[in-house]
Amino acid sequence: MLTTDFVNGAPNWLDIGAPDFDAACSFYGGLFGWRFESAGPDAGGYGFFRLDGRTVAGGMRRDPEQGPPSWTLYFRSEDAAASAEAAEQAHGRVLFGPVDVLGQGHMAVLTDQAGAPFGIWQPGRTRGVDVANAPGALCWAELHTPDIAAAAAFYHRVLGLETSGVSFPGGTYTCVNPAGAGPDAMFGGMVPSARAGDEPYWLPYFEVEDTDAVAAEGRRLGGEVLVPPTAVEGVGRIARLRDPGGARFAVIRSEQRRG
Structure with missing residues (x-):
């Protein structure tokens, strides 16, 4: 069962990138009751989807040349850099990072050996989403x-x-x-x-x-x-x-x- 007692290897975050991000916010708000809140002026447009005051996902606008709209799932790691290196050694690729995210944690976006994208989240001040395995999460x-x-x-x-x-x-x-x-x-x-x-x-x-x-x-x-x-x-x-x-x-x- 997926919980917020995050352990290494378990999903602890997810986000969506879309060229028409306002439309995505409207869709998921109507479907799940999510409300989008900006992470602030230093976050480059990134923000959080909240349900009853709890964070269930993240998201931001993505330029069309960066790819079609999609969800990215992130897995917990104690060392994002080591996980990225291990992915490369296992015939995956590093698409982005690892980078520090405003002290909230370190992240990287990778692909596996077949090309499926996924993310790594090394917790800092943010451990992960606030709720899992509940309606809307x-x-x-x-x-x-x-x-x-x-x-x-x-x-x-x-x-x-x-x-x-x-x-x-x-x-x-x-x-x-x-x-x-x-x-x-x-x-x-x-x-x-x-x-x-x-x-x-x-x-x-x-x-x-x-x-x-x-x-x-x-x-x-x-x-x-x-x-x-x-x-x-x-x-x-x-x-x-x-x-x-x-x-x-x-x-x-x-x-x-x-x-």
């Missing part, structure tokens, strides 16, 4: 990749992550947890890319009270429902969406919440 993360075995080896070397297989009707799902933390600390999974040549990426999942209602509202707000609400036995009711700018994300009404 991050609750799961899923890597879509062409080679699960190669991805598992990469993230084990760079972040110490461990994987295990969980049987579901029709196949096996590869779950991910921090080193030595065991199944109770699972925070995400890895799935094969839907089609050959698909770009690999990390997909954030947000907890919701009603998957069907959120999917319908996302469509009404100008987003696209990529996978309609679907019940997964023992897991919950899931839908995958794309916001009006093109950033992908998923929502879930978890079985544990119904329990």
Whole structure:
């Protein structure tokens, strides 16, 4: 389970970059009730999405030449520079950083061996998001990749992550947890890319009270429902969406919440 008791290797932050950032703020505000607050004049336009006064994510405007709108998931590290070096040695790349972020922490943006972008956050004054695994907050993360075995080896070397297989009707799902933390600390999974040549990426999942209602509202707000609400036995009711700018994300009404 994803919590704010952050340990090394677990997600502790996420943010969105979009050329039309005002539109992104409007969409997620309407969908989840988030409110955007600037981090101040020294932050270069960066700020925080808050829900009931608690930070659930970050974001800022991104120039179109920097790439399409997307969510970036960050993983906790005690040493961002060492994690970046390990990623390069494991055939990943460093896209940005590591840099100090106004004393709040050190960050870097990397890609894995297949090209999926992800971030590293070494906590300073900011440990991570204020809330997880609650309605409107991050609750799961899923890597879509062409080679699960190669991805598992990469993230084990760079972040110490461990994987295990969980049987579901029709196949096996590869779950991910921090080193030595065991199944109770699972925070995400890895799935094969839907089609050959698909770009690999990390997909954030947000907890919701009603998957069907959120999917319908996302469509009404100008987003696209990529996978309609679907019940997964023992897991919950899931839908995958794309916001009006093109950033992908998923929502879930978890079985544990119904329990």
